[in-house]
Amino acid sequence: MQNAKCKRRRHPSDWTGRRSHCILYVPFLIALVLSITAGAQQPAPTIKITSPLGRTDLPGKVRFVARVTTPDKRLPTVVRFYVDQMLLASDTDGPPYVAEWDDPNPFEPRSLAVEADFTETPTVRDQLDLKPLDVIETAQIMSVGVDATVQDRDGHYVRGLTPESFDLREDNTPQAIETLSAEDVPGTFALVIDSSQSMARSIDSVRRTAAALTNYVRQSDEIIVAPFKNGVFDVTGPTRDHETVVDAISAIRPAGSTAIMDALITVATHFDSSAQRRVIVLITDGYDESSEASIDDVIPVLKRAQTTVYVIAVNGIAGISISGQDLLRRFASETGGKAFFPWNAAQIAAAHAAIADDARSRYRLTYTPTNQRQDGTLRKIDLAVKNQDYVVRSRTGYVAPSPPPVRATLEFAATDSADEYVDLALEDLKVIEDGVPQTIDVFREAIAPMSIMVALDASGSMTRAAPAVRDAVRTFIGAVRPNDQLGMLMFGNGVSLTQPFSLDRTESLHGVDAYQTGGGTALYDALSEGLVQLGMRDGRRALILMSDGRDENAASNGPGSLRRWDDVLQQARELDAAIYPIGLGSNVDRARLTEIARLTGGEVFFAAEASELQRHYLRIVEAMRRSWIVGYTSTNPARNGAWRKVEIQSVLDGVRVRSRGGYFAPEQ
Numbered sequence: 001m002q003n004a005k006c007k008r009r010r011h012p013s014d015w016t017g018r019r020s021h022c023i024l025y026v027p028f029l030i031a032l033v034l035s036i037t038a039g040a041q042q043p044a045p046t047i048k049i050t051s052p053l054g055r056t057d058l059p060g061k062v063r064f065v066a067r068v069t070t071p072d073k074r075l076p077t078v079v080r081f082y083v084d085q086m087l088l089a090s091d092t093d094g095p096p097y098v099a100e101w102d103d104p105n106p107f108e109p110r111s112l113a114v115e116a117d118f119t120e121t122p123t124v125r126d127q128l129d130l131k132p133l134d135v136i137e138t139a140q141i142m143s144v145g146v147d148a149t150v151q152d153r154d155g156h157y158v159r160g161l162t163p164e165s166f167d168l169r170e171d172n173t174p175q176a177i178e179t180l181s182a183e184d185v186p187g188t189f190a191l192v193i194d195s196s197q198s199m200a201r202s203i204d205s206v207r208r209t210a211a212a213l214t215n216y217v218r219q220s221d222e223i224i225v226a227p228f229k230n231g232v233f234d235v236t237g238p239t240r241d242h243e244t245v246v247d248a249i250s251a252i253r254p255a256g257s258t259a260i261m262d263a264l265i266t267v268a269t270h271f272d273s274s275a276q277r278r279v280i281v282l283i284t285d286g287y288d289e290s291s292e293a294s295i296d297d298v299i300p301v302l303k304r305a306q307t308t309v310y311v312i313a314v315n316g317i318a319g320i321s322i323s324g325q326d327l328l329r330r331f332a333s334e335t336g337g338k339a340f341f342p343w344n345a346a347q348i349a350a351a352h353a354a355i356a357d358d359a360r361s362r363y364r365l366t367y368t369p370t371n372q373r374q375d376g377t378l379r380k381i382d383l384a385v386k387n388q389d390y391v392v393r394s395r396t397g398y399v400a401p402s403p404p405p406v407r408a409t410l411e412f413a414a415t416d417s418a419d420e421y422v423d424l425a426l427e428d429l430k431v432i433e434d435g436v437p438q439t440i441d442v443f444r445e446a447i448a449p450m451s452i453m454v455a456l457d458a459s460g461s462m463t464r465a466a467p468a469v470r471d472a473v474r475t476f477i478g479a480v481r482p483n484d485q486l487g488m489l490m491f492g493n494g495v496s497l498t499q500p501f502s503l504d505r506t507e508s509l510h511g512v513d514a515y516q517t518g519g520g521t522a523l524y525d526a527l528s529e530g531l532v533q534l535g536m537r538d539g540r541r542a543l544i545l546m547s548d549g550r551d552e553n554a555a556s557n558g559p560g561s562l563r564r565w566d567d568v569l570q571q572a573r574e575l576d577a578a579i580y581p582i583g584l585g586s587n588v589d590r591a592r593l594t595e596i597a598r599l600t601g602g603e604v605f606f607a608a609e610a611s612e613l614q615r616h617y618l619r620i621v622e623a624m625r626r627s628w629i630v631g632y633t634s635t636n637p638a639r640n641g642a643w644r645k646v647e648i649q650s651v652l653d654g655v656r657v658r659s660r661g662g663y664f665a666p667e668q
Helices: 012-040 197-216 242-250 260-268 295-304 322-333 345-360 466-479 505-513 523-535 565-574 590-600 610-625
Strands: 046-051 062-069 078-083 086-091 097-101 110-117 124-130 144-151 166-170 177-181 188-194 222-228 235-239 278-284 307-313 363-367 378-385 391-394 397-399 407-415 429-433 436-438 440-445 450-457 485-491 495-502 540-547 578-584 605-607 627-633 643-650 656-659 662-664
Touching (some): 046 110, 046 242, 144 166, 188 197, 197 278, 295 322, 307 345, 407 643, 466 610, 485 523, 495 523, 540 610, 578 610, 610 627
Parallel strands (some): 188 278, 278 307, 540 578, 578 605
Antiparallel strands (some): 062 097, 078 086, 078 110, 144 391, 166 378, 222 235, 407 656
16 A cells, blocks of 8 residues: 555656655554554553452451552552452552551451552452451361371382371370372461561561562462561461562561460461461571460460461571570471571571472371360370381371350349339349359340240139139230240140140130130149140240149049159259249149249249139239340350359349249250
């Protein structure tokens, strides 16, 4: 195609005179087009979140890091950091691009985002969803994992072993190895870096040491940078970005005192349990001056977290005391790791390579312990190789999970000196379990629906009172809340379930209409059957029993029930259901009705005449509506099934609290 300036002129001399100019101009145009095309295909700037890629729950601020990449070395005018679409911070002073963030609750999901603006390029963005943290401390005993290395006499790693090659014991009891793997699985490396004032002269060496280690970590591994003084601070990661790790290490400034053991506990207890392998690399001068924890506190925590510890002691072995050396070696040996005391660059590099090689040259064994008790005890692991030419190295034990906390929840009612129900606040109460004050963490009105069993004495002696009984129970049925389940049974010579639990009040009224009298008084059997029916229900439960007599047959010369009183008491003690007895007339067994009401946290009522029954039934409705719930975590963690006496007391004068009086601890 001809350029406009090279059009052929009518005079031949004009064309000849411009031929050389056109020949030179065409290559220039081609070059210009190519350069424009190349510019159009040039990669656009990008931004990427490099830390955190997960949650750690470590204390202190989290370093929220973004990496900006541009093909022409341009810098963005601003980088903005967002948490859940809310602006956290802006960075305008060039790389590294970092914002400090307080992760308020690592057990909730969070959305992180970053944006970068450029003068002549559209805004670029990256987003990351952080999943809630799953902390290792919540794990139960199902199976135990053991990482192990096996070397021959020359120090070479041995591969190709099978489960039959090993002998595994827990507390001297043989265990069956269920799985054995030599796969090179990803790991989480926590660089726990001493940044106390005692490290000031060595900080440059420490930075080089920590940064160099990242060269030996694979792309699939995650790294956490956790500097510590008298506490862990400015955590970076988890991340897989090498530059982010290097920047974090470069930002460390030595100051303050040293608390190695406290730092190890902090990091070990906050590993995400989803990490397949957990490795701590401790870089320190070995001088601990301010830890509250001792070495005997640290080792069980490291074992419980199933963490392998490697130690790099800066300044070599000559710079650390004998006690410091022993301390560092123990961290490593009891967790299946190694301790290194390099004193020059070559030895540091060798230590890095050894750590990386050791971490990757591991067998992973799993077994289900024969001892499944959750008792928080230290369990000793002995792992040996049957070939005596081989040496195995693994952690020496683990700590079994502690039993879950014992939660207690009790329902109670409170009345004043005039026997009127009173309203309470949390500060009005004290809870004492077996003589030990407890901290209430749940306090609310008892408004949940109830299962209520109505037991009516239909013996021959109730014939004259039958009309008043029907009227009183009809009134009670009308007063009960619509969402409460009602059941009904009647007892004379035996016990008859006339209505299973139901919300249909028409059925309940039909049951009352069917009330007929005759025979003896199977009082104990009625209580027992009512408790059996309630035992099949969840939630709040109550048994309302009305009777005018004692447990006796129709001839009044023998018992009316097959069950004994002591059996009924035991049944009532084991089931959390309040019993409200109503005794009619002068022939009732006041002592026993009072006893079972007190035992279950109910209330007993006595009526001289049948006309008083309606008032007592309505009082029971009020009692069930004016109840409260307290809950707390017991200071006694034992799960032994024993009865625990609980006193709920009011600090208000004249207030009386009525409750079941305790609970049975759960069993292991």
